[in-house]
Amino acid sequence: MTNPRLAAYCSSEADAVQNRLFRWLEIPSISAAPEHAADVRRSAVWLADACRDAGFERVEIFETPGHPSVFAQWSGAPPGAPTVLVYGHHDVQPVDPIDAWEHPPFEPIVVDGECRARGAIDDKGQVLYHLEAVRATLAERGSLPVNLKLLVEGEEEVGSPHFEALLAERAAELACDVIVVSDTGMIAPDVPSTDVSMRGLVAATVTLTTSSIDLHSGTFGGAVPNPLHHLARLVHRLHDDEGRVALPGFADDVAPLSAAEAASLADQPFDEEEFRRLAGVAFLEGEDGRSTLERIGARPTAEVVGIWGGYTGDGIKTIVPASALAKISFRLVPDQDPAAIMTLVSDWIRSEVADGIAVDIVWHGGVAPARTDTDHWSFAALARAITTVWGRAPLLTRVGGSGPEESLGRVLDAPVVFLGVGLPGDRIHAPNERMVMDQFWRGLCAAGELYDELAAAAEAVDPAT
Amino acid sequence: MTNPRLAAYCSSEADAVQNRLFRWLEIPSISAAPEHAADVRRSAVWLADACRDAGFERVEIFETPGHPSVFAQWSGAPPGAPTVLVYGHHDVQPVDPIDAWEHPPFEPIVVDGECRARGAIDDKGQVLYHLEAVRATLAERGSLPVNLKLLVEGEEEVGSPHFEALLAERAAELACDVIVVSDTGMIAPDVPSTDVSMRGLVAATVTLTTSSIDLHSGTFGGAVPNPLHHLARLVHRLHDDEGRVALPGFADDVAPLSAAEAASLADQPFDEEEFRRLAGVAFLEGEDGRSTLERIGARPTAEVVGIWGGYTGDGIKTIVPASALAKISFRLVPDQDPAAIMTLVSDWIRSEVADGIAVDIVWHGGVAPARTDTDHWSFAALARAITTVWGRAPLLTRVGGSGPEESLGRVLDAPVVFLGVGLPGDRIHAPNERMVMDQFWRGLCAAGELYDELAAAAEAVDPAT
Numbered sequence: 014m015t016n017p018r019l020a021a022y023c024s025s026e027a028d029a030v031q032n033r034l035f036r037w038l039e040i041p042s043i044s045a046a047p048e049h050a051a052d053v054r055r056s057a058v059w060l061a062d063a064c065r066d067a068g069f070e071r072v073e074i075f076e077t078p079g080h081p082s083v084f085a086q087w088s089g090a091p092p093g094a095p096t097v098l099v100y101g102h103h104d105v106q107p108v109d110p111i112d113a114w115e116h117p118p119f120e121p122i123v124v125d126g127e128c129r130a131r132g133a134i135d136d137k138g139q140v141l142y143h144l145e146a147v148r149a150t151l152a153e154r155g156s157l158p159v160n161l162k163l164l165v166e167g168e169e170e171v172g173s174p175h176f177e178a179l180l181a182e183r184a185a186e187l188a189c190d191v192i193v194v195s196d197t198g199m200i201a202p203d204v205p206s207t208d209v210s211m212r213g214l215v216a217a218t219v220t221l222t223t224s225s226i227d228l229h230s231g232t233f234g235g236a237v238p239n240p241l242h243h244l245a246r247l248v249h250r251l252h253d254d255e256g257r258v259a260l261p262g263f264a265d266d267v268a269p270l271s272a273a274e275a276a277s278l279a280d281q282p283f284d285e286e287e288f289r290r291l292a293g294v295a296f297l298e299g300e301d302g303r304s305t306l307e308r309i310g311a312r313p314t315a316e317v318v319g320i321w322g323g324y325t326g327d328g329i330k331t332i333v334p335a336s337a338l339a340k341i342s343f344r345l346v347p348d349q350d351p352a353a354i355m356t357l358v359s360d361w362i363r364s365e366v367a368d369g370i371a372v373d374i375v376w377h378g379g380v381a382p383a384r385t386d387t388d389h390w391s392f393a394a395l396a397r398a399i400t401t402v403w404g405r406a407p408l409l410t411r412v413g414g415s416g417p418e419e420s421l422g423r424v425l426d427a428p429v430v431f432l433g434v435g436l437p438g439d440r441i442h443a444p445n446e447r448m449v450m451d452q453f454w455r456g457l458c459a460a461g462e463l464y465d466e467l468a469a470a471a472e473a474v475d476p477a478t
Numbered sequence: 479m480t481n482p483r484l485a486a487y488c489s490s491e492a493d494a495v496q497n498r499l500f501r502w503l504e505i506p507s508i509s510a511a512p513e514h515a516a517d518v519r520r521s522a523v524w525l526a527d528a529c530r531d532a533g534f535e536r537v538e539i540f541e542t543p544g545h546p547s548v549f550a551q552w553s554g555a556p557p558g559a560p561t562v563l564v565y566g567h568h569d570v571q572p573v574d575p576i577d578a579w580e581h582p583p584f585e586p587i588v589v590d591g592e593c594r595a596r597g598a599i600d601d602k603g604q605v606l607y608h609l610e611a612v613r614a615t616l617a618e619r620g621s622l623p624v625n626l627k628l629l630v631e632g633e634e635e636v637g638s639p640h641f642e643a644l645l646a647e648r649a650a651e652l653a654c655d656v657i658v659v660s661d662t663g664m665i666a667p668d669v670p671s672t673d674v675s676m677r678g679l680v681a682a683t684v685t686l687t688t689s690s691i692d693l694h695s696g697t698f699g700g701a702v703p704n705p706l707h708h709l710a711r712l713v714h715r716l717h718d719d720e721g722r723v724a725l726p727g728f729a730d731d732v733a734p735l736s737a738a739e740a741a742s743l744a745d746q747p748f749d750e751e752e753f754r755r756l757a758g759v760a761f762l763e764g765e766d767g768r769s770t771l772e773r774i775g776a777r778p779t780a781e782v783v784g785i786w787g788g789y790t791g792d793g794i795k796t797i798v799p800a801s802a803l804a805k806i807s808f809r810l811v812p813d814q815d816p817a818a819i820m821t822l823v824s825d826w827i828r829s830e831v832a833d834g835i836a837v838d839i840v841w842h843g844g845v846a847p848a849r850t851d852t853d854h855w856s857f858a859a860l861a862r863a864i865t866t867v868w869g870r871a872p873l874l875t876r877v878g879g880s881g882p883e884e885s886l887g888r889v890l891d892a893p894v895v896f897l898g899v900g901l902p903g904d905r906i907h908a909p910n911e912r913m914v915m916d917q918f919w920r921g922l923c924a925a926g927e928l929y930d931e932l933a934a935a936a937e938a939v940d941p942a943t
Contacts, residue, residue: 172793212696216794224758229907231677231879234809235779236770237757241804242782245713248706293689293800294702295834305701314700317707318797319788328637329681329805329842331880332783335758339706340794344699369760377794414696414796442694 016401019458022149030145030457031123033063037103037137038121038130044080044104044171053080053167056103060140060165061085067144068151069163075183077175080104080167084186087147088160095471096160097464098189100421101140101196102169105132106442113444126450133448135441139195139433140165142453146460158468162189166417169196172378173417180424191391191467192427194418195456198435199410202452204282205403206410207395208431209274212310213345213382214415215355216318219362220373221247222336227323230331238370240337241322247365248339251315255301258315258343260361263354268347270311273387277409278306291437310411314344344413351379383419386428390474394466395430402459432459481866484923487614495610495922496588498528502568502602503586503595509545509569509636518545518632521568525605525630526550532609533616534628540648542640545569545632549651552612553625560936561625562929563654565886566605566661567634570597571907578909591915598913600906604660604898605630607918611925623933627654631882634661637843638882645889656856656932657892659883660921663900664875667917669747670868671875672860673896674739677775678810678847679880680820681783684827685838686712687801692788695796703835705802706787712830713804716780720766723780723808725826733813735776738852742874743771756902775876779809809878816844848884851893855939859931860895867924897924 023030042056043049057074064072064085075082083103088096108118108131116122121130128138143163150157164187166176180187199206221240228237253259270278283306289297299308308314322337324330343354359374366372385392387409399407422429434452435441488495507521508514522539529537529550540547548568553561573583573596581587586595593603608628615622629652631641645652664671686705693702718724735743748771754762764773773779787802789795808819824839831837850857852874864872877896887894899917900906 214796218794223760226758226908228757229879230779230781230783230807230809231877233757233774234781234807234878235777236753236762236764236773237759238761238763239781241785242713242717245710245782245785248710249714252707288701292693292698292702293691295688296703296832297701298703298832299701308701309698312700314695316695316699316704316798317710317788318695318795318799319786319790320706320710320802321784321786321790323782323784324805325784325786325803329683329807330783331679331807333781334783337785338790340789342695342699342794342796344695367761367763412696413699414694443691 016458016462018153019146019149019461023454023457034128034138034141035121037063037141038132039119041119042104042132042167043107044168045107050080053104057081057083057167060103063144064163067148069147075179077168077179079175082167082179083163083165085163086161087157089156090158090160090468093472093475094159094468095190096162096188097191097193097467098162098164098187098425098427099143099193099195100164100418101143102136102166103140104167104170105135105137106170108444110444115445118446123450127447128450128453129445129447131446133446134435134439135446136169136196138448138453139456142456143195143460145457146464150461150464157464159464161464162187169417176417177420177424180420184424187425189425189427190471192421192425192429193463194421194429194431195433196416197412197431197433198437198439199433200281200408201436202449203405204408205399205405206408207399208412208433209385209387209409210347211383211412211418212313212415213349213351213380213419214342215345215351215358215379216340216342216377217358218338218340218375218377220336220338221366222371222373224335227332227335230333234333237333238367239333240370241334243366243370244320244322244337244339247362248317248320250365251317251341256298257300258313260357262357264313266349267313274409274411278304280408281306281410309413311346313346313349316342316344318342344415345382347382347384349382351381355379380415381419381423383422383429385430389428390470391428391430391467394470395432395463398459398462398466399432401462402455432456432463481923481927483618484611484614484926488919488922499593499603499606500586502528502606503597504584506584507569507597507632508572509633510572515545518569522546522548522632525568528609529628532613534612540644542633542644544640547632547644548628548630549648550628551626552622554621555623555625555933558937558940559624559933560655561627561653562656562658562932563627563629563652563890563892564608564658564660565629565631565883566608567601567631568605569632569635570600571635573909575909580910583911588915592912593915593918594910594912596911598911599900599904600911601634601661603913603918604921607921608660608925610922611929615926615929622929624929626929627652634882641882642885642889645885649889652890654890654892655936657886657890657894658928659886659894659896660898661881662877662896662898663902663904664898665746665873666901667914668870669873670864670870671873672864673877673898674850674852674874675812676848676877676883677880678814678816678845678884679807680810680816680823680844681805681807681842682823683803683805683840683842685801685803686831687836687838689800692797692800695798699798702798703832704798705835706799708831708835709785709787709802709804712827713782713785715830716782716806721763722765723778725822727822728819729778731814732778732811739874739876743776745873746771746875774878776811778811778814781807781809783807809880810847812847812849814847816846820844845880846884848887848894850895854893855935856893856895856932859935860897860928863924863927863931864897866927867920897921897928
């Protein structure tokens with residue numbers, strides 16, 4: 014931690030900060046579980062109180078048709094200072110299988126320098142280091158170098174169903190010059206990195222129906238279409254023999270990696286064996302001629318996430334089923350367009366399935382792939398902040414996942430940069446989630462650094478009158 | 479009905495017979511539903527009482543670890559008369575979807591010459607016409623021409639899990655010279671037929687597992703094996719491009735049709751459009767170069783009856799699932815051997831699935847295909863009885879289904895002939911099951927005729943001393 018000012022805060026206030034972290038992590042704000050709705054609200058209220066306590070001037074709970082978001086604002090920066098909006102979320106993933114937790118998920122504890130708790134790194138810890146950076150800076154200087162807005166969502170773990178509407182509705186209050194997303198990770202503690210793209214996602218439930226009723230396989234088997242066979246054929250044909258998504262035209266709009274991205278990809282110390290071990294699989298597979306890092310970050314995919322049909326109980330039932338369903342997801346990369354891909358996929362499915370089989374396709378929304386503008390001044394500021402704290406310039410990474418970041422940038426019309434301190438072994442969404450505390454303290458310092466760097470960079474581009 | 483003796487009985491006793499039929503059909507003996515266990519027993523008790531009332535000398539409820547069977551015996555035939563065992567079942571299929579019934583399934587009614595009720599044709603009606611033929615014959619003559627045993631199972635609709643053990647345990651009491659199975663159908667009221675083979679069945683639940691946990695598709699998607707994709711490939715490869723089961727060696731032991739069977743197949747007035755309509759499908763498909771009748775009766779099949787894996791709830795979940803399951807059934811025809819097919823299928827699956835994917839195969843028992851010995855005297859007797867009642871010699875049909883008939887013939891070491899009066903539109907296992915009453919009365923006459931014909935045929939082969 015090379016920022017002496019914030020390093021001192023981390024040291025002197027360590028117990029108080031950790032105490033606040035624990036109090037928040039004790040609240041089981043599981044957005045997917047209706048019985049935890051009150052806890053999600055309690056988490057929002059806790060955060061709102063903490064924002065006021067940290068020195069934000071205006072704090073408000075933003076209601077949605079689902080779980081609430083928290084908005085906090087401090088707007089006392091000098092004239093001409095940029096407005097920065099920090100994004101995170103306060104809801105957490107479910108905890109099953111609960112038996113797999115070595116320590117109860119909502120009784121946070123620090124063991125071996127790791128905070129163990131559901132939500133530690135995803136994403137309460139990453140919100141809190143911003144809050145503490147604000148508190149430290151205000152305590153020391155009485156002001157922040159930028160106008161700061163904090164928007165902390167309560168439904169990220171259930172796909173942010175009301176987030177885009179909230180952004181649109183509150184666009185005026187959320188207006189900003191740059192968005193800092195802190196819900197991601199880096200390669201390793203000694204290999205800092207920042208994300209420059211996230212994959213998009215479209216997904217559909219596809220139903221093939223051949224008859225109105227299950228048929229007796231003794232009477233009809235062998236002479237009537239079996240929708241499970243037709244669905245299996247469809248799924249099989251999603252990929253060609255080289256592991257590529259086989260839909261004609263699917264990858265036409267995929268943009269090649271920039272030179273900087275390609276260099277970063279080559280520089281990444283990626284341990285393929287460790288990745289395989291983390292996944293718990295015996296082998297890796299994907300598109301021929303692509304590295305694992307390309308496959309998970311830079312390439313679009315087709316992935317069946319669920320399939321079912323016919324009889325699924327004990328033993329056997331002698332039927333030819335009437336229908337079969339598959340949930341098919343497509344991860345998209347820049348510059349694929351979700352709407353165009355939905356049309357392409359729907360057309361392909363209908364062309365593949367035999368005439369006379371009813372095809373029903375229900376799309377479950379879509380998220381466009383997101384790309385950071387690395388030529389923007391905010392990106393240079395981020396890189397400097399990370400370099401200061403981690404002692405090394407960040408590599409550029411492409412994130413395989415999809416999130417609300419795309420709609421943030423699009424709806425608020427601002428560049429998005431990623432400050433994230435997660436590590437590959439953090440077990441997000443899994444039992445025994447952890448946050449490495451060293452990364453938390455560095456995140457705190459980097460957040461404070463970033464505010465300064467953003468103020469300086471904006472000033473350099475457009476000097477205040 | 480050209481048997482005047484029994485025709486007179488059908489006429490004079492019509493109301494009483496129908497009344498008994500209704501009383502039995504009112505009992506919801508659904509063997510698959512634990513909450514109906516008492517009803518299955520009530521059905522057995524009702525039948526046992528009815529057997530005593532019809533004149534059987536010895537009646538016993540055979541207990542099993544599941545639902546009970548009913549055994550009834552009359553052994554007063556002249557010396558040298560054959561012993562005939564009649565098989566049927568008293569349990570019925572579930573009734574869902576209940577809303578699809580035009581009339582409550584357990585409130586039997588005769589409409590348009592059809593008895594509408596669950597179990598009407600499958601199989602209570604077909605057991606009862608034997609009972610009434612016995613009653614009529616005993617009432618008229620005081621004796622039967624054969625020693626008659628009745629074995630009426632209570633678990634046929636759940637796959638007869640305890641039937642073979644019961645046969646083995648009671649083999650001495652069940653010993654017989656010929657077995658008459660009455661749980662099948664014929665082509666049309668004016669095209670009588672009898673089954674000469676039933677397909678066998680082996681079935682397995684196949685599980686492919688790639689990891690111990692579902693993986694986040696953002697982190698891992700595109701670089702790890704997806705078991706749903708591998709399962710889809712496996713299912714797709716069950717058949718070749720010509721619709722044949724593609725497993726090498728699978729059909730090696732399939733015996734060609736006999737000349738008589740081939741002639742019967744050619745003579746069958748089969749309405750393919752009606753068959754398609756009954757199945758509720760838009761088109762028929764199966765092995766290239768085979769007729770629909772061959773496909774459903776004379777050819778082995780591979781049919782996936784159920785499949786599932788991954789996320790199957792609302793919307794989408796961004797995972798690469800850890801495992802995928804399919805229930806795969808294979809209908810077998812003479813002379814395929816279930817044990818050999820199980821080995822062949824298991825070996826094939828393991829050879830098809832990529833190394834490193836765990837394969838689990840659980841077999842759910844097996845039923846060998848059954849073939850009637852059409853050169854046996856009992857078959858000639860059956861053909862004469864049918865010809866007498868329907869006015870036309872029966873065509874030879876192959877049944878697509880599988881049943882306990884194979885174990886009957888094998889364990890009791892006796893030839894099996896099929897007297898069955900069901901019709902293609904009887905909606906067995908479906909809502910609005912029916913029995914055409916004309917077929918019931920003919921069945922009654924044919925059963926009585928058959929006892930006489932069997933006695934005469936046995937006498938001709940092996941004259942009583």
